[in-house]
Amino acid sequence: MMKLRIAQALAMFALVGQACAADTARPFLFLKTGERFATQETAGQTVATLTDYVGGKLGDKFEAHVMNDPTKATEFCAAKKPPMGIVTPGFYLTYAKALGMEPLLETRRQNVAVERCVLVVSKQASDDLDALKGKTIATTLAAEERYLVSVVLKGKLGEEVRLKPTTDVEGAVFDITDNTKNAADAVLMEEAAWKVFEKDEELGPKLKAIYQSDELPRDLVVIFRPNAEGLDGTKIKTVLKAMSGDAAGKQILDSIRVEAFADVNSERLAKAQELFNAK
Numbered sequence: 122m123m124k125l126r127i128a129q130a131l132a133m134f135a136l137v138g139q140a141c142a143a144d145t146a147r148p149f150l151f152l153k154t155g156e157r158f159a160t161q162e163t164a165g166q167t168v169a170t171l172t173d174y175v176g177g178k179l180g181d182k183f184e185a186h187v188m189n190d191p192t193k194a195t196e197f198c199a200a201k202k203p204p205m206g207i208v209t210p211g212f213y214l215t216y217a218k219a220l221g222m223e224p225l226l227e228t229r230r231q232n233v234a235v236e237r238c239v240l241v242v243s244k245q246a247s248d249d250l251d252a253l254k255g256k257t258i259a260t261t262l263a264a265e266e267r268y269l270v271s272v273v274l275k276g277k278l279g280e281e282v283r284l285k286p287t288t289d290v291e292g293a294v295f296d297i298t299d300n301t302k303n304a305a306d307a308v309l310m311e312e313a314a315w316k317v318f319e320k321d322e323e324l325g326p327k328l329k330a331i332y333q334s335d336e337l338p339r340d341l342v343v344i345f346r347p348n349a350e351g352l353d354g355t356k357i358k359t360v361l362k363a364m365s366g367d368a369a370g371k372q373i374l375d376s377i378r379v380e381a382f383a384d385v386n387s388e389r390l391a392k393a394q395e396l397f398n399a400k
Contacts, residue, residue: 146184150206155261157288210338211268227339240332259293259305
């Protein structure tokens with residue numbers, strides 16, 4: 122009789138354990154390389170509104186982890202094994218195979234029709250791109266060097282590009298215009314940011330763009346296949362694509378400055394993959 126009661130108790134503990142495991146939130150990676158506000162402290166709560174919404178629609182639970190360092194993101198993936206996330210194209214191209222990433226959708230940012238990067242220099246600098254070979258380029262993408270060199274710059278500056286990591290593009294621009302001691306020779310920034318600087322009455326006349334990248338892939342919604350047990354990719358896509366047409370979903374998208382989630386432009390991503398692999 123005692124053995125029977127013990128067996129029943131153990132069975133009950135096992136059931137409770139299973140219930141707790143099923144109720145545990147699964148990690149969700151949100152990576153924006155080099156973005157100074159992409160930290161857990163600053164943006165964790167905002168991204169959590171997205172993961173809570175998605176989890177509610179899927180009958181699942183996710184816990185948002187916001188990062189701006191791809192090295193720490195890979196360590197996070199190895200330790201916590203997230204089933205899902207939103208990552209940069211550079212991170213995807215670098216670690217897709219190692220982490221078993223499958224792209225589901227891409228993000229369409231508000232007021233950004235096309236993703237491009239621009240190289241900006243002092244007005245007095247040379248217009249010749251070759252003049253930057255061996256010089257210093259400040260960029261938020263320094264931690265994604267292979268992607269930057271091969272896809273963004275298309276190898277035009279060779280492989281010996283001297284990158285200066287920054288999370289403060291505005292500060293890097295002021296360093297150039299003020300000719301400070303530690304100023305970089307150029308700043309690589311998003312085209313949307315350049316348009317703001319270009320129109321600025323103080324900074325615009327002191328700067329010029331000498332290179333514009335081709336259209337680049339957008340950030341990607343991915344699932345990590347080895348960790349995605351129980352997740353239905355088709356359902357995830359349906360939920361995310363419907364957000365822009367739902368009042369609550371639209372409010373969440375506005376908070377993360379996303380217009381909508383859209384189908385992946387496979388041709389654009391494949392072109393970037395080809396450039397990335399050619400390095």
